[in-house]
Amino acid sequence: MATGLLARRAQSTIGETSALFRSSFSSFLRNLSTAAPINNSAAESAAAAGGEVQKPKRKKKKNLFEVAQFLPNWGIGYHMAKTHWTGVSYEITKINLYKDGRHGKAWGLVHKEGAVAADAPKKISGVHKRCWKYIPNTKKTEANASKQELHIA
Numbered sequence: 001m002a003t004g005l006l007a008r009r010a011q012s013t014i015g016e017t018s019a020l021f022r023s024s025f026s027s028f029l030r031n032l033s034t035a036a037p038i039n040n041s042a043a044e045s046a047a048a049a050g051g052e053v054q055k056p057k058r059k060k061k062k063n064l065f066e067v068a069q070f071l072p073n074w075g076i077g078y079h080m081a082k083t084h085w086t087g088v089s090y091e092i093t094k095i096n097l098y099k100d101g102r103h104g105k106a107w108g109l110v111h112k113e114g115a116v117a118a119d120a121p122k123k124i125s126g127v128h129k130r131c132w133k134y135i136p137n138t139k140k141t142e143a144n145a146s147k148q149e150l151h152i153a
Contacts, residue, residue: 061130065102068092071134079111079135082126087113089135093121103128 061083068075074095081089090108097104107121 062132063102063130064106064124064127064132065095065097065104067132067134068095068106069101075134080108080132081135082129083131083133090124091116092124 064080065074067080068078071078074097075092076095077092079089079091089111090106091111092106092108094107095104096106104127106124106127108124109121110117
């Protein structure tokens with residue numbers, strides 16, 4: 001009778017152990033097949049920082065009004081161009097701004113290679129596209145600076 005109890009107990013212990021092994025092994029295989037490959041250096045730096053691995057965010061480009069809002073008088077009199085234009089810019093002459101401050105209409109004088117290409121202001125197309133930049137050094141600002149120096153002297 002004692003041997004029968006011991007045999008049953010051994011079988012149940014072996015059965016529990018094999019069931020535990022099967023479940024852990026199957027979960028291991030499941031995790032192994034669905035897990036993405038991890039770069040060791042990135043994982044180590046993330047572990048050191050205490051956070052998850054994240055790609056750096058791309059800088060959001062600005063439309064014409066988002067560029068002009070930081071310039072004096074909303075950029076009137078300043079030169080702006082789209083980032084992919086070469087040698088072409090607009091000198092802003094008028095801005096109609098909508099209530100939110102990020103949308104509206106704009107007019108300006110076209111400048112090609114630093115010289116005025118048109119006599120009258122033209123409505124600027126594509127002002128809401130996110131590709132505008134401020135042109136800091138233009139011949140007009142240099143000419144104004146030289147006129148001020150002559151006026152002072």
